[in-house]
Amino acid sequence: MEDAIRIGSRIEMFTDDRLIAERCGIRLAMHPPERKEVVLTFPEPWEGPHTSYFTVIQDEGRVRLYYRGNTAADDSHEQVTCYAESEDGIHFVKPELGLVEFAGSKRNNIVLKGVLAHNFAPFRDRSAQASTTGTYKAVAGIGNAAQTVNNRSPLYALRSEDGLRWSMLQDEPVMTDGAFDSQNIAFWDGEAGQYRCYNRYFTSDGIRGVQSALSSDFIHWGPQRRNTYSYGAPMEHFYTNATIPCPQVEHLYLSFPMRFVPERKRVAGHGERGVSDAVFMTSRDGTTWDRTFMEGWVRPGLDERNWTDRNIMPAYGCVESDTEFSFYIGEHYRFDSVRLRRVAVRKHGFASVQADYAGGEMTTKPLLTTGERLELNFSTSAVGSVQVEVADESGRALNGLSFDDMEPLYGDSLQETVVWSSGTSLRGLEGRPIRLRFRLKDADVYSFRMKG
Incomplete structure (x- = not known):
């Protein structure tokens, strides 16, 4: 038997x-999820067409949204992380925080400025040690050559008590064995009793892959373990990963990578190559991933501006209601109409x-x-x-x-x-x-x- x-x-x-x-x-x-409303656009001078790398946190009666705003270059010190919030995950407001100066004024919704704002990704720490090490934590880092340590790019750890005012957990990077130039994410894994961090690496032939490491204190991390995939699935470019424990089903990990196809170009007049969509996969141990569904979870659709590079990028995080899970997808990257759209899935109905x-x-x-x-x-x-x-x-x-x-x-x-x-x-x-x-x-x- x-x-x-x-x-x-x-x-x-x-x-x-x-x-x-x-x-x-x-x-x-x-x-696949149902496309819902556009929840936010980004016309402010500190936002702009490269607004990206969204994170949502459902947090005691409100939804917190973090995103990268202005970025002239990956290593620009003028990059910013912005903040918005919502009571229902649909109607978002951008509070005037008065925390960070941009173009001579603090009348904005910026919470962080500098190189680490390029891909800042926070989470609410649900571990017992959060009361002493920070209610909110984040990882951030950039893989630019000027930022490397011993030919490796660094990832830093940050903390906050209110989710708005951030400081470094330590001055030194907490991880250097990865290519951290995309959205790296971390969370407290209650099933494992440790923190997990999913981040990027490049294969020997240049394919963007996903790896992860574990930590008991968010400072000292174990060895990276590269994702493996069942059913002989081919390696595909996973530009981001957006991995979460499934709400109410924490023994199952869900991942929503933005799948990037760099050799394709659909819109002839667009300056950059590459098209992308979002895919869905699951894991029961966090490193071995089931790819029963190789098809796109969210397709670019009829909108031509979603057939340009680095679109249909899922935000990190999920908002739960009585009947559905809300996720968020970046659209119109590199256009003045760049925006964030909500998509919805039946509760536990992936x-x-x-x-x-x-x-x-x-x-x-x-x-x-x-x-x-x-x-x-x-x-x-x-x-x-x-x-x-x-x-x-x-x-x-x-x-x-x-x-x-x-x-x-x-x-x-x-x-x-x-x-x-x-x-x-x-x-x-x-x-x-x-x-x-x-x-x-x-x-x-x-x-x-x-x-x-």
Whole structure:
């Protein structure tokens, strides 16, 4: 028999085939986000057409947004990091902070000025040590040759108590073994009990790749580990990575790289080569990444200005509401119309197990669960349906929990409780390997969990 996978009562999403033992008439389907409104434009003299490298932080009743503004060159000391905020993740304001002078005035929303503003990426530190080392932390650095240390480009660590006033954690760089000229990101990984930092490197043949390191104190970092990819996926240019632990599913890492294709040029009159889109991938250990979905997560679309270089760059971070996850995409890079657009995904609905009108069945691997009821995040058409059977490790349906004991579900719900006509609950199955068997018709099941 297969070793049982212990899932307890956590949410499990169908973003890969890890839990799937058998399927017939079922496929794994990715669900790209829905394009929503433009939430911010950048016409101020300290912003401009190179505004980029966005970070969003959902933080106790408000959404904080950080972004790079003015930049004449990568190593310019006139570069700035700007700040905006929102109550709903849709309507943003740029507060007049009075912190940093630009062109002789402090009437702006700038929080940082200098070379480190090129790719400053902050986060809210959820670790126990944040009370002494800084409620907010950030990494920043630039890979310009003038900034190298022993032929390596440095990454620095910063801290803040209010998210607005920033200082260095130490004068020396905390990391030098990478090419830090793009948006490097860091966060407290509660599952690992350490900080993680994802950053850029270049392969020997010049392809932009993603690597990561771990730290217990945000100062001393372990060795870099380069991302590896399942299914023999080819190396592609990942210009940024926008990696996060999935909200409420922290054992699963999500990454939204901007995939760059430097040899292509769609708009003849544009001065720079390269086109890009955003892709979606997942990991269960932070270094080995599943690329079930090689297709674009967000395409450039009909807008010609998104078919120029370095567009469709996902912001680092996610905003959660009752029904959806909001992400943010940079558009119109190098144009005066440069802007930030919100895109939305069904909550825990990045992908699904899906059947068409003809229907299909899927059986999980043996699972160890806790809880007395099963909740589904699912959607059907008007004629579609979902049924679930609970079986023992060998695949025999348990008494009262078979397909015959369940009226088909139909509709659309983020957390529908499965009810068997027998009234049988799942209490008593803890510690006993079970399999879930799904029977679908014109339906998607995005995720499930045992609730107790």
